[in-house]
Amino acid sequence: MDEELYLIKDAGVSPRQVRLARVIVGLLVLSAVIATPLATTPLLPIPGYMSAFGIAMIVVNIILASLLFAKGLIESKESSIRLGAAYFFVTVIFVPLIAAFPGGLMEAPIIGSNSSAVWLWCSWHTGFGLLIIRYATSSDDTAGTATSVRKSILATIAVVALLTLGATLGLPYLPEVFRNGRNFFDDSTILVPALVFGVNAIGLLCVMRMREEKPERLWVMVGMVAACIDVWLTLYGGARFSLGWYFAKITSLFTSLVVLISQLYGITRLYHGIAGANKILMTQANQDGLTALSNRRCFDQVLEIEWNRARRDKRSLALLMIDVDHFKKYNDCYGHLAGDDCLRQIAQQLLRVINRPGDVAARYGGEEFVVILPNTDAAGARLVAERLLLNLSAASIPHADNQPLGQVTLSIGVSATVPGPGASTSALALAADKALYEAKESGRNKVCTAPRELVTPAPPAFLMS
Missing domain, CATH: 3.30.70.270 (Reverse transcriptase/Diguanylate cyclase domain)
Structure with missing residues (x-):
């Protein structure tokens, strides 16, 4: 019985999880080092790639956000709700991002222009990084409520709507994105990619400095390593459909997927513990405590x-x-x-x-x-x-x-x-x-x-x- 209750109550990080996380981070960094010199290599555009990638991101992130919102409500923890808001933000911003990307849903952008997708991409990574910083600096002592979830959802939708307006109707007031009509940003706008990368790097450092030793924190940290690599390879690749751009999309999906898998693993482990404890409780409910016969x-x-x-x-x-x-x-x-x-x-x-x-x-x-x-x-x-x-x-x-x-x-x-x-x-x-x-x-x-x-x-x- 004690072992089963340990499975239910324990929220610590097992040594095996730490080793696995280290291996994954090592492989991510190694792959980034190998891919960086080849990042600018142009590759053929794959029809429907961006729409398939976008749908996958929306599905993965909405499931992850829902799990984290539910976890925050059940455990009454604002930190989990804030983390759920970060992934919900990714879900929502991908709707205009796909609509603005040429070839995402249609051959030409549905909203804005070619530059709109780039600015929405910048907004995605900057907003996600800021929300991760907000999560990493929050306290577990703050109680999570249904009102907090509703506010997070409404605020996220409102912010994404404003960012979408800025990336479409506000384009005349924004710096030029493409140089030579193809590559992202030039020396005059280097502060933009530096800001995007910097926010994600700070988010990674904030997660690393969190005191709580929880699986959630461990795998968010792994996801933030992938997010930093995603930003780096996208910007270093310099153009759509380059090797760096394709590789970055894989790491983007990995950023959310690794946290989703960790949450599903935690739920499965919790279910296993509850099922075992329930079995023991049923046995005890039917057993005489003195003689061990049936009662x-x-x-x-x-x-x-x-x-x-x-x-x-x-x-x-x-x-x-x-x-x-x-x-x-x-x-x-x-x-x-x-x-x-x-x-x-x-x-x-x-x-x-x-x-x-x-x-x-x-x-x-x-x-x-x-x-x-x-x-x-x-x-x-x-x-x-x-x-x-x-x-x-x-x-x-x-x-x-x-x-x-x-x-x-x-x-x-x-x-x-x-x-x-x-x-x-x-x-x-x-x-x-x-x-x-x-x-x-x-x-x-x-x-x-x-x-x-x-x-x-x-x-x-x-x-x-």
């Missing part, structure tokens, strides 16, 4: 199930009702702790005489036990009861006040029937209880079997005529 609740459920099965299959169902003889005297003589140990020993003897998977032994209450024997008639159930008495006799548990034997003994009542019209589980249990009473009244340490008529009611008179 009364479980007995009632199993008896009903086996009764219905026996009625359907027209097979006999037997019940043993067991009572420890003079158990109050045992407690008075040896103490309650010894009494508990005595009950545990009797439970072990019970388990030794029931061998079939369907047989169930339960603690009925106090010093009373009960055994359900499916597909067993009265004679077979009596054999099981007598075997239990023999085994307990061989165990020879001392009981000075139980004379003449001077050891612990049992009285057992047996009832069995093939369930039919008018019969019930209550009648079966009542018959076993009456047989138990008879065993106690006739000297104890014996087995008595209930007459069949006690369990099976007589058919109606009109059927007998």
Whole structure:
């Protein structure tokens, strides 16, 4: 149980995750080093590439944002909501970005001009970096609320709308994007790419300086490394459809995908822990804490199930009702702790005489036990009861006040029937209880079997005529 609860509660970063993150960062940096000298290499435009890439970014980021918003609400953490806002921003800004990109949805830009897509790209990376900084500098002590989520969504949509207006209608007031009609920015506008890269680099540093050791923080950091590489290769490649531009798009998707996978892994791990804990709780709910046998609740459920099965299959169902003889005297003589140990020993003897998977032994209450024997008639159930008495006799548990034997003994009542019209589980249990009473009244340490008529009611008179 403790291990399962550890899986549910623990939010720390495992050493394996840290090693994996280091390997991924190493591969990202190595690939960037290899790709940088080749970044300006022109490649053929791939039809539909930008639309497919854009749709993938929208789908991945909206799922990730939804998970983070939900996590922030469930855990009441504003930091997760702020991180969700960063990825929601990416989702929203990609709608005008694809519409403005030539060849994104149509051959010509749907909104703005060729330069509009570049400015929206700058807005995307700058806004995302700023939102990551906001997340990294937020406190886990701030409670997340549904109002905070609504405000984040509305504010993001409003900001993206303003950025879209600026990148389309405001183009005359912005610096020239292309030089030679093809490459991004020139020396006169170097501050723009420097600002975009700088914001993402600062975002990476802020995430690295976060104190909380959580998987979320670890994988956001990996994503920010990919984001920095994305900005670097896009700007260094200098043109659309260059090797650097294509490679940057892959790292853009990776920026969000790595965090999404980490969230899904966390949910799967959490579900595994909850399922395991629930299984243990169900076992404990059906188990007697002292003897480890089934408890009364479980007995009632199993008896009903086996009764219905026996009625359907027209097979006999037997019940043993067991009572420890003079158990109050045992407690008075040896103490309650010894009494508990005595009950545990009797439970072990019970388990030794029931061998079939369907047989169930339960603690009925106090010093009373009960055994359900499916597909067993009265004679077979009596054999099981007598075997239990023999085994307990061989165990020879001392009981000075139980004379003449001077050891612990049992009285057992047996009832069995093939369930039919008018019969019930209550009648079966009542018959076993009456047989138990008879065993106690006739000297104890014996087995008595209930007459069949006690369990099976007589058919109606009109059927007998």
